Amino acid sequence: MFDKRLIREGRSVWRFLLLTISLSIGIALLAVAQAWFFSGVVSRVFLEGANLKETWNFLLMILAIIITRAIFQWGSEVAAFEVASYIKLNLRERLLKHIMSLGPLYTRGERSGELISTVIDGIEALEDYFSKYLPQLLLAAGIPLVILCFVFPRDWKSGGILLVTGPLIPIFMMLIGKLAEKKSLQQWKDLSWMSAHFLDILQGLTTLKVFGQAKNQTRVIERVSDSFRSSTLSVLRIAFLSAFMLEFLATISTALVAVTIGLRLVNGTLSYSSGLFLLLLAPEFYTPLRTLGLNFHAGLSGVNAAARIFEILDAPLQDENNDDQTVKTDIPGLSGNFRITFQDVSLTYQAGGTQVLKEINLSINSGEQIAIVGPSGGGKTSVAQLLLGFINPTAGNIQINGVSLDRISKEKLLNEIAYVPQNTYLFAGSVAENIRLGRLSAGFEDLVKAAQEASAHEFIMKLPEGYDTYLGEGGARLSGGQAQRIALARAFLKNAQLLILDEATSSLDLESEKYVQEALTRLLRGRTALIIAHRLDTVFQADRILVMDQGQIVEAGTHMELVREQGLYHSFLKEYRGEIG
Amino acid sequence: MKSTTWLIHMLLPYRRRIILALILSSLTITSHIGLMATSSYLLARAALHPPVLDLMVTIVGVRFFGISRAVFRYVERYVAHDVTFRVLSQIRVKFYQAIEPLAPARLLNFRSADLLRRIVADVEIQQNLFLRVMSPPIVALLVLSGYGFFLARYDLRFTAILAAGFLMAGLFIPWIIKSLSRGVGHSIVALKTKLNTQVADSLLGMTELVAYGQAQSQLMSVRHTNERLTDQQRRNARQTAFSSALTWMIGNLSMWFVLILGIILVEQGKLSGVNLGMLALGTLSSFEAIVPLAQVPHHLEQNQAAAERLLELIQAQPTVKDHQSMISIPKDMSLVFREVSFKYGEREPWALHRLSFKIPQRGKVAIVGASGAGKTSVVNLLLRFWEFDQGSIELGGHSLRDYSQQEARNYVGVVTQRTHIFNATIHENLLLANPEASDEEVKSAAQKAKLHDFIQSLPKGYDSFVGEGGFKLSGGQRQRLAIARVLLKNAPILILDEAMEGLDPITERDVWEEVYKLMEGRTTLVITHQLTGLEKMDEILVLDKGQVVERGKHGELLELNGVYRRLWNSRVG
Known part of the structure; x- marks a missing residue:
């Protein structure tokens, strides 16, 4: 405490x-x-x-x-x-x-x-x-x-009564408090259990209706609620006991003091005014102790x-040493020619957990566009997270132009990368504010230009208040495709050399699909890119394709090379395209 | 106002217990008054040096009040909490009964888990209803009349002082504070919401914030909101402190005035000096009843706001209503959509526009399209969760509207990723589909869905807990559970609603095998945006923005070289 x-x-x-x-x-x-x-x-x-x-x-x-x-x-x-x-x-x-x-x-x-x-x-x-x-x-x-x-x-007698009973209050409080604490923790668990149960039924209401069980749940709720009441009360009885003791000690000793003083007054060994004074002090003595109990x-x-x-x-x-002297600030960064290399990089999220990446080796040269494909859980996203510095490799080394990533200022590195994650998060704020995330200092004209390049301008103008339309909880709801184009507009606005793109897995409506594709083509032009690909169009366009499975790069090459290899990539295509691939 | 009547209505069935709790609460405070009053009376009597025996009654009185207060307090707490939990239970049941018919149509806007949690919290907050809103004013009134009556025996002006003090501290001060703090309360709530949103944005959108180097500026804006919130909370704290200091002062001032009046009366010989201390101290003690009143407006506001949010749901009208006396028996298990049009709201665009298709008994039709194309609306209409606006839907030769909601659903089994897994045992989760099923039947369904071996591998087998409180099922296992449920329900019509969403290709292939078996002998409607496994369909409809843009068999659609072809070509792992 x-x-x-x-x-x-x-x-x-x-x-x-x-x-x-x-x-x-x-x-x-x-x-x-x-x-x-x-x-x-x-x-x-x-x-x-x-x-x-x-x-x-x-x-x-x-x-x-x-x-x-x-x-x-x-x-x-x-x-x-x-x-x-x-x-x-x-x-x-x-x-x-x-x-x-x-x-x-x-x-x-x-x-x-x-x-x-x-x-x-x-x-x-x-x-x-x-x-x-x-x-x-x-x-x-x-x-x-x-x-x-x-x-x-x-009056030493009254003083004695106070002195003896006073410390009892904290002692009882601690004794009962310990007991009540355990019990009230239990009760708290019961309460959250019941809330969870209620929530469970509410969330599963549609499922219950499909199976015709929804009406029956009334009885269940009644029963759970009622058993909660009786269990809580039996627990609370103990909690009330501490209040009882607190109250009891304070009042009974006040009564004792009153009676003691009264008897001394009868004997004439104490003046009335002193007696009354002492009686009034008794509650003042107990008040701070009682308040503490409450x-x-x-x-x-x-x-x-x-x-x-x-x-x-x-x-x-992750990296406490980032502020240290070891961080070099004179790295040329990604503005000129650069080469990013992964050397035997392994990654485990939690100590003792499964390896997400197993001794990966790969390189990205400026100007290249690389696509990573493979089944979900194969470690594709981890590669992006490592490059962004969200997590450090468990083993191995990532270098940019021969300088280890952990010696490069993270802030500076991120300045040169535009990242479009799989699920775009829209912040509570206007459309303009959401796009401006790409570059805070951007003027409105730059912002509109970025939106236009991302094929987002038109739908934004159709929103009730255009660029000032409020997004987020309670605001205008954007479709998956629209949200993605906002994310692309951010990337356009940032205008970074290296683009890391995690394509959305859920399919977009046909119109969005077309616009997103157009915007992506524009965005990729002249930029270096690492794309975690879910669409064939993107894969075809890539300079190199890496196929990842179970934390390893199992195949690498261009589309044509990989098709010829007849490996996992090939069977992947077959899986999705029937016999035509 | 409406919410207040509703809340009072909830309390009515427990009026006996409530009255008991109120009396006990008043007696607790009365004991306090009694203790201080009899004690000072005892002292005053003792100061006149009477024989000790004369004081015995008073001494017993002092001891009685010394003990009774704690006892009354204990019993009162017990009774009051008992009532409170009974009321909560009642509210929960009423609430559930009211919203059950609304799901899911009317609850669409309330989907987020956050809102469901608020529903839980809004019920929970009614804990304060009796304890902190109803009880304090009534108890104060009871104490005022009780002690006021006692004072009136000496002089009516004592009662007047007491009543004035109660009125000032119990009504006037809370009223002043409430009008002072009107703006503050609102801006605290607004700023807290804003802070919440900003913190949620910071954590949920952290990937974007960090990647775009905006973490620092986000922290700055959170700090700004936090500071503004603190300023408002400071104003609020000062007002609260002001009110409690003032309440305390009025109690003491009342005692002061009683003392002065007492001195004058003693001077005039109308009051015995023995009673002087007793009357003054009793008055001071009686103000204990006033202390909780300061918080009443605050709690009342909270309770009303919560009750209004509950009432909004309780009083909503369900979208789909059953007609009376409908007894339709389907001639066969065919399904027909004729020119069906449907929108979710007045101002919404058509979710489905003139959709027509026919699935003969045991036929297989697939509807494909991107998200937002209207596929899920078809399911919602078939399950009678929503009412369509134009056209007609027929099940087994009768209009779907001629079946009650429950009957219509009885014929349909749905396999969907959205199947809710309840926080219960696997056995109970399966039994949901058919509560009368024997253990053997449950086991056989699980075996057919290829779930049995997995269940056996769990420590407690079929009695293992799943859902939030227990085992997490993988995507494939969820699907198999949904399949087992449909097997148990044994419905003649099968809907596969995005059943393969989120499964990797290998698992998907395995689950399809189970699904093909399930389709045998059933009328099947497949809803999907992934195009695997559609070769066996009798007809495939390609939906975009609620309208059919292409239709035909798998091979035909591929040759058409249109939308279906494009969807087919566009995806890779």
Whole structure:
């Protein structure tokens, strides 16, 4: 509950943290003063028959204390917010930056959803940890001690009751909290299990209807929901028990203090005003402990969220040495003649996993257009990912003009490459913003020109607001072919020497198909290209074709050479073209 | 407003438990008042040095309240949560019953997993309905009348002070804060959505961002949104802090006024000094009932918004309705589309335009075309998920509209990549197709679909969990599961809807063998954009933008040298 790394985050805002705590201690001292004046007034009116005039000064003091306390309370909450917000802002940025540095491969697949929710909700969960739990933890230790300093000199018995019961609260809280934590984790699992079940049925509704089982699910939902209720309640009973103990200890000891003081008053060994003062201090003694108990959950979810956040932050970056001195910046890059070579390159995504690439050797010379074909899972996309520096080879070496890839500034390298991935991602933003991704500094005219070359201009003009049409969730929906032409427009705008193209596998409508093909031909003209090919047209045009299967290049050559070889390429063609190939 | 009535309607069946929870909650706060009031009364009495026996009743009172508060709190929590979960369960069932007829036509716009999750979250948020919205105001009112009545026994003006304080802290302050924070709440929600979108963009579109060197500028814009969000949250936090400080202050001020009034009354001899501390401290304690009120508008807004989103779905009308008293029995298993036209919405283009074809009993017809050509619409119409606009569809010599939705579906088996695999055992996933099937029948279907050996290799065999919570099935295995389901259902009409999508050529060839067997003796409609395995078709329709552009047998179409030929030539692994 006292995560060291989380606390370290708090260092940079120690001033606000200190302000929160000092104000809270100020509030506690004011509470003591208020209790003292209150008991003084009541005692003088009740026992000495003082009238309003005689007690007026005391009453005004109480009024002043009430107002000051309210101001302090406001201030301490505001300061606590500042602590939390600064840490949230900072940590969220660091987290996102780190994930981005980890690269596209880290976020692939189903992981992205969980990562998004960690960046958004996980960080948000830290707010209560820093604004409520952490200050309260320190206050729960400090304020009761301050109160005791006032209680003991007046009545050691009451002080004793407080001193004995006070520590019991955190102890019980920890004992029951541990139990409840385990149980509430279980309950949380149950809850997410039930949500998942509900979601499962909703997602499978069409399938259920096809088989005529949809109506029957009502009973299932009722049953699941109900069994969840009874299991949750049996779990919650324990969680409520901690609240019960918290409440019970605080109230029963207040009652004990009251009775003890009462008996001493009867004996005359204590003055009425002191007695009332002590009675009023008892709740003040327990309040910080109870508040801590109430915020226990906030602390718990904060620590849990932090565990996941730091786990991500601890994931090692691909190439930490990229900022080192070893990186040469004077590499001529890809502007002139260049030669990219893969030497015995092997790749495994996870240690112990299967080899995706096995000792690949290949070279790309400037001006060449190379197509890679082969069955899915053959390692085609991995070649592109290696060249883009998204991942480093497990073994072997990739060189550009004889310089190892890991010694070339990644940023500079990517500047010279235009990459068109298999599935175009459209960002939330206008069409123009989406194309401008290719080159941020591009003027509108360049943008339109790129769109025209990508055969995208016409359909863009037909959209409701042309280039200003909003894309992304809730915006205009583009067909696969249209999205692909936006991606091509990005590549045109970037105007890089080397083009890496991962063709889309899903088929396009006939019109798009034609336009995409035209645009591609224009784009490839005069450029060096590595194409992961799914269409025969592209393959025919290539200078060289590499056939990949199970992580290896099994055949290489021009179309005609490969057809003559009668190997995998040949049978591939046959598979798709019947006997004609 | 409508959503509020609906929510109250959901609570009504549990009114007894609700009343019990409310009473218990009020008693919890009353115990707190009682503890502070009797304690100070005890002290005041003791200060007059009476015999200890005279104090016994008061001492018992103090001890009673010292214990009762915790007990009441415990029972109250239990009862309140019990009610809450019952209500949630009720909402879930009502919600499911309402949306079941809507799927999939009316749910088309709600397809994304994100929205389905919101449906789950919107139900879940109703947890707050009783605990945080309904209960606090009623409890505050009960406490006000209870303690107000007690105060009235001494002087009516005490009650007036209490009521004024409750009114100020319970109604006036929440109202002020709400009107102050109206803009803030909205912009926080908007900025959070924006932040969410930007973060999702950063992660999902990272390939593009990194490849185009835009990672840095994306981070900058996320930071900008984050800062703006923080500014709004700061305003919100200050207002919340202001409201809680003010609420606290009003409680103390009420005590202060009660004290002053008390002093005046003591001075005038109308009140015994013994009661002075008791009345003032009791008043302060009673404001515990006010604390949760500050959050009521906030939670109410959330609950209403969520309820409205639920109601929007619940009150939607299904697209396809069954006519009454339709008992049609098909003469044979032929299928006819006559000049069928269909669009998904008023302003949408034709998804299908004057589509005509006929599949005789045991005939085999394929519809090919690129995505968006209208192939899936044919399936949607056949399964009566949508209503077509013009033309007619006949099944076994009767109009499709003469069958109930369920009957029509009973005759059709669909093999599709989109087959949902439920988070359940393989056995349960198969049984879905025919709940009455015996274990033997299930096993035999799996054997025919060549799935049996794989299932046997799993640790728990047919009882192994699949889907999200268990084994992931490969593309080919999903297909085989779908085939086994159709075998179990034993429907006379078979639809293969993009059944081979995403399979590599080797697996595809294997699965085709199973599919050919499945076709035997069945009327078959194949929907695909891949042109493999179509040689055996009686007729192939080439669809583009909802219209048939070419039709004929495989060989004929190739010779035509048109669209079909181009599709045929264009693909490679």
